[in-house]
Amino acid sequence: MLEIEKINVSYGDLQALWDISLKVGEKEIVALIGPNGAGKTTTLKTITGLLRPFGGEIKFLGIVMEKMAIHKRVEIGISLVPEGRGLFPGMTVLENLEMGAFTAKGRSCKDETLEQVFELFPILKNRKKQAAGTLSGGEQQMLAIGRGLMSKPKLLLFDEPSWGLSPLLSKVIYEVIGQINSSGVTILLIEQNVRIALELANRAYVVENGRIVNQGNSRNMLNDQHIREAYLGTESV
Amino acid sequence: MNWQVFAQSLLFGIFVGGLYGLAAVGLSLVFGVMKMLNVAHGELLMLGGYATFWFFSLYHIDPFLSLLPSAFILFLIGMGLYKGLFSPLAKLHEEVKIKNSLLIGFGLSLVFHNLAIRLWTADERSVSVLYSGWGFSLFGLRFPFIRFSGLVLATIVILALHQFLTKTYFGKSIRATTENWESAALMGINIEKTSMISFALGATLAAMAGTIVSVGYAIHPAMGLEWTLKALIVVVLAGLGNIGGAFAAGVLLGAVESVSTLFVGPYMEVVGLVLFLLVLELRPQGLFGKSIG
Amino acid sequence: MVEEEELFSQRKILFLSIVIAVFLALVPLLTKRNDLINILILIFLYICLAQSWNILGGYAGQVSLGHAAFFGLGAITTRFLWVWGYPFFLAFLIGGVVAVFFALIIGHPALRLKGIYFAIGTLGLGQILKITIGNVLPTVADLPGDYIATYNLIPRYYLFLILAGITVAAVYWISHSKLGLGMVAVREDEEAAKASGVNTFRQKMIALVISTFFAGLAGGAFAFYHVSYYHDLPFSPTWTFDALLITFVGGVGTIVGPVVGAFFYAIFKELFVRTFPQLHVFIFGVLFIVVVLLLPGGLVEMAGRIRRLLTAKKAATST
Numbered sequence: 135m136l137e138i139e140k141i142n143v144s145y146g147d148l149q150a151l152w153d154i155s156l157k158v159g160e161k162e163i164v165a166l167i168g169p170n171g172a173g174k175t176t177t178l179k180t181i182t183g184l185l186r187p188f189g190g191e192i193k194f195l196g197i198v199m200e201k202m203a204i205h206k207r208v209e210i211g212i213s214l215v216p217e218g219r220g221l222f223p224g225m226t227v228l229e230n231l232e233m234g235a236f237t238a239k240g241r242s243c244k245d246e247t248l249e250q251v252f253e254l255f256p257i258l259k260n261r262k263k264q265a266a267g268t269l270s271g272g273e274q275q276m277l278a279i280g281r282g283l284m285s286k287p288k289l290l291l292f293d294e295p296s297w298g299l300s301p302l303l304s305k306v307i308y309e310v311i312g313q314i315n316s317s318g319v320t321i322l323l324i325e326q327n328v329r330i331a332l333e334l335a336n337r338a339y340v341v342e343n344g345r346i347v348n349q350g351n352s353r354n355m356l357n358d359q360h361i362r363e364a365y366l367g368t369e370s371v
Numbered sequence: 372m373n374w375q376v377f378a379q380s381l382l383f384g385i386f387v388g389g390l391y392g393l394a395a396v397g398l399s400l401v402f403g404v405m406k407m408l409n410v411a412h413g414e415l416l417m418l419g420g421y422a423t424f425w426f427f428s429l430y431h432i433d434p435f436l437s438l439l440p441s442a443f444i445l446f447l448i449g450m451g452l453y454k455g456l457f458s459p460l461a462k463l464h465e466e467v468k469i470k471n472s473l474l475i476g477f478g479l480s481l482v483f484h485n486l487a488i489r490l491w492t493a494d495e496r497s498v499s500v501l502y503s504g505w506g507f508s509l510f511g512l513r514f515p516f517i518r519f520s521g522l523v524l525a526t527i528v529i530l531a532l533h534q535f536l537t538k539t540y541f542g543k544s545i546r547a548t549t550e551n552w553e554s555a556a557l558m559g560i561n562i563e564k565t566s567m568i569s570f571a572l573g574a575t576l577a578a579m580a581g582t583i584v585s586v587g588y589a590i591h592p593a594m595g596l597e598w599t600l601k602a603l604i605v606v607v608l609a610g611l612g613n614i615g616g617a618f619a620a621g622v623l624l625g626a627v628e629s630v631s632t633l634f635v636g637p638y639m640e641v642v643g644l645v646l647f648l649l650v651l652e653l654r655p656q657g658l659f660g661k662s663i664g
Numbered sequence: 665m666v667e668e669e670e671l672f673s674q675r676k677i678l679f680l681s682i683v684i685a686v687f688l689a690l691v692p693l694l695t696k697r698n699d700l701i702n703i704l705i706l707i708f709l710y711i712c713l714a715q716s717w718n719i720l721g722g723y724a725g726q727v728s729l730g731h732a733a734f735f736g737l738g739a740i741t742t743r744f745l746w747v748w749g750y751p752f753f754l755a756f757l758i759g760g761v762v763a764v765f766f767a768l769i770i771g772h773p774a775l776r777l778k779g780i781y782f783a784i785g786t787l788g789l790g791q792i793l794k795i796t797i798g799n800v801l802p803t804v805a806d807l808p809g810d811y812i813a814t815y816n817l818i819p820r821y822y823l824f825l826i827l828a829g830i831t832v833a834a835v836y837w838i839s840h841s842k843l844g845l846g847m848v849a850v851r852e853d854e855e856a857a858k859a860s861g862v863n864t865f866r867q868k869m870i871a872l873v874i875s876t877f878f879a880g881l882a883g884g885a886f887a888f889y890h891v892s893y894y895h896d897l898p899f900s901p902t903w904t905f906d907a908l909l910i911t912f913v914g915g916v917g918t919i920v921g922p923v924v925g926a927f928f929y930a931i932f933k934e935l936f937v938r939t940f941p942q943l944h945v946f947i948f949g950v951l952f953i954v955v956v957l958l959l960p961g962g963l964v965e966m967a968g969r970i971r972r973l974l975t976a977k978k979a980a981t982s983t
Contacts, residue, residue: 203561204556232540233544236558236559481952607784637796644789
């Protein structure tokens with residue numbers, strides 16, 4: 135579904151990604167793991183169009199995408215749940231969800247999708263009229279995910295879905311992500327909490343210093359010596 | 372000085388304050404969406420006034436009737452100006468973007484100022500209609516028809532804008548862009564188009580204020596700077612990006628200025644500046660704004 | 665800053681400047697033509713006006729939209745003190761000080777916040793001073809009879825020449841000093857400068873003081889030069905426009921830019937004064953927009969590009 139071939143990305147003069155290549159197949163859950171500042175968020179930003187690569191190619195459903203405008207990428211089925219939620223704090227829960235359905239496709243089945251989101255996150259239904267900025271961390275994450283679903287995406291990207299959440303809440307969120315995947319949405323996620331990511335994902339890529347240094351089946355990676363030492367050694371929360 | 376003089380002065384201040392508010396809301400809207408400040412905003416107001424003047428002196432169309440056509444013309448001009456001058460700046464880093472937009476607006480105001488002198492001479496103009504002198508009295512206070520209508524009109528426009536921003540999809544997308552443009556883009560919102568329409572809307576609001584000014588007060592080519600400054604002070608008083616508060620702050624400024632004429636006479640302009648400096652010093656986020664982190 | 669080093673080597677510049685300065689100093693001895701002297705005075709005035717803005721706006725990156733306020737404050741202070749009998753040079757310097765005082769009133773709250781507040785504040789100061797002076801002193805500032813009787817153009821010429829020279833020298837000194845480096849750091853990336861320990865507020869304030877002091881002096885010279893003018897004339901936003909147009913079209917943040925800009929601006933103004941009185945403003949206004957959008961370095965950058973193009977061509981043809 136998503137094919138990234140040897141892209142390079144810079145912030146001004148500072149190069150952040152070198153020859154990144156990765157693939158995400160339909161209905162898969164793929165994880166990008168690695169230390170802070172390795173370039174995981176940069177990769178997601180490049181997929182969504184917030185950053186433009188030089189050199190290399192990005193293809194989504196066979197469509198070449200590197201020069202496509204951000205809003206167009208949403209229209210063809212990519213949605214991002216940003217780092218730190220990226221909500222519209224002054225707007226209500228309902229309005230945030232409505233914004234998620236801004237595309238023509240989203241609007242056409244808005245009411246139906248809203249019902250589905252409220253089923254998934256009943257607590258959001260209670261807080262419909264509340265300003266998004268006043269929600270708790272967990273509720274905000276649920277809202278961000280719900281909002282991401284409103285555009286009926288084919289590929290849903292997550293940037294650190296467990297960020298700032300308690301272990302219990304993180305578990306809940308990851309269960310939800312699993313449910314979303316079961317309903318047919320392909321998932322690509324970035325995660326600091328390597329264990330929880332690898333336990334859910336089918337495959338994973340390890341990003342270090344702007345390069346892919348390892349990839350493979352997530353079950354294998356959980357057992358991999360190097361990964362255990364580097365990322366799973368200290369299980370502190 | 373008795374209460375009647377005071378109240379009358381206050382009333383006149385509120386009338387003109389409504390126009391300050393209308394101009395400021397347009398500016399605030401543009402800033403909220405684009406994060407750029409158009410210091411030629413006052414010139415757009417001036418052009419709206421001159422458009423009304425032209426409709427009246429060339430075709431004898433009543434200013435309240437030509438309000439919408441004038442506003443529409445300025446909407447188109449606004450779109451063109453955005454596309455040509457401000458859109459290229461949109462991709463820049465925040466501080467550079469603001470600085471360059473100040474400069475572009477500044478150059479633009481110069482060009483418009485000169486254009487106005489060329490087209491309409493440097494003389495003051497005013498639209499005089501049959502009912503220019505009409506008014507009514509309430510509680511012993513005089514309500515000149517045109518200035519009062521100006522306030523009513525401004526209020527109606529602001530309420531309509533509020534409905535637009537809260538009940539329509541496009542209006543909500545404008546608010547979303549104001550709050551977080553990156554997330555807005557990730558929703559599928561076309562930021563370029565939204566910015567252009569917002570800028571054009573800002574020009575339209577300015578034009579409507581300009582129409583009232585041409586009928587109820589007077590217009591001249593140098594007025595752009597005065598009105599830009601009023602709008603800027605109001606926007607800072609309300610808090611940068613606070614669209615709703617801008618109208619209230621405008622009325623407040625108008626009222627305070629007018630009343631202070633009674634106390635400090637020819638130094639009344641200084642009051643606005645003093646308010647501005649006080650807000651900067653004590654509450655930079657504005658009277659209605661959230662705390663600056 | 666480095667670009668200019670490419671264009672002119674330091675020693676060449678110093679030599680050239682001295683030659684020009686000497687030549688200009690000799691002009692009043694070589695000619696009796698007042699119109700020539702007056703146009704040179706106009707050029708010097710514009711140089712001072714533009715360079716003073718350049719220090720704050722070009723080097724420290726703080727856009728002031730009310731330069732006329734400081735120009736006017738210097739003018740009105742100097743005029744009154746001088747006409748009341750105080751020695752001119754005292755009046756002149758106090759004019760500069762008064763300008764700085766008002767600058768600090770705006771600068772103190774505004775420079776701690778984002779640049780936009782300073783722009784609005786200075787715009788406000790300029791506009792409000794103009795209107796208030798126009799209200800309170802709507803008359804013409806006349807010179808007493810004996811002042812007019814003893815009026816001599818030559819000392820005024822030298823005053824402007826020296827003032828222009830000093831402001832150019834000040835810009836040169838700043839651009840080669842640690843102070844200038846600090847200012848440019850603030851201009852380029854204030855957050856980064858703060859993070860590396862630069863006291864950005866202090867840098868901005870210093871630039872503000874220097875800039876507005878010279879603007880005030882320029883105003884004082886203006887008041888010394890003109891026999892009669894409306895009190896609110898030096899507060900007119902036109903002077904702010906002039907400063908910005910000249911600086912940007914010439915090359916903002918450079919030493920030579922405002923000088924070149926001032927020269928052409930004054931010449932254009934005189935050329936079209938009978939046919940299209942405001943044409944020089946219109947032309948520079950359009951050029952200004954072009955510069956901001958496309959050619960940030962102004963004429964100086966353009967000259968640099970042409971030079972590089974010619975040297976590249978020369979290198980290509982000589983092989």
